[in-house]
Amino acid sequence: MTPLEAVVYLSVWGALLCYPAAAVGRGTRRPGVQRQARWVWTAGGVLFWIHVASAFAAFYGGSHAVALEVTAQRTLETTGVDSGVGLYLNYAFALLWGIEAAWWWRRPESYLRRPSAVFLCLHGFFLFMLVNGAVIFVPGPRRWLGALVTAAGAAAVVWGAVRGRLRPGA
Helix, strand or coil: CCHHHHHHHHHHHHHHHHHHHHHHHHCCCCHHHHHHHHHHHHHHHHHHHHHHHHHHHHHCCCCHHHHHHHHHHHHHHHHCCCCCHHHHHHHHHHHHHHHHHHHHHHCHHHHHCCCHHHHHHHHHHHHHHHHHHHHHCCCCCHHHHHHHHHHHHHHHHHHHHHHHHCCCCC
């Protein structure tokens, strides 16, 4: 494994570990813990952007066309569907994580009090991406780590809902 490939893997696993950690902190009512969670959430987003950039450099020669072709091939091999749509979903994931982090920094009260439907849709998509990126498309023992991180992320989202972060009917 080259140093750049190591950056690809370490950055994505770092980002994935930030997801449940930040979700737990976001679900508390303690401002100090929420501030720490905001930093962890932001770090996770930055790590994911590093993952995307380093993956493009390490595996695709900086080419979107190559990335799309490789994504379509891996999707076909894994699911039987010949589609590169997963690449665009990764772009959306990176963009949404950045928007989420910026929103939390710019308007923390608005971010924490947003409508339940927005929260559930965004984190439903995030968890969908975690399942695909950390479980379905990951070989070997790393798949189990991905399943654990994804389960922790889902539990943290549910915990936040139970703790009153989601408003019924909102």
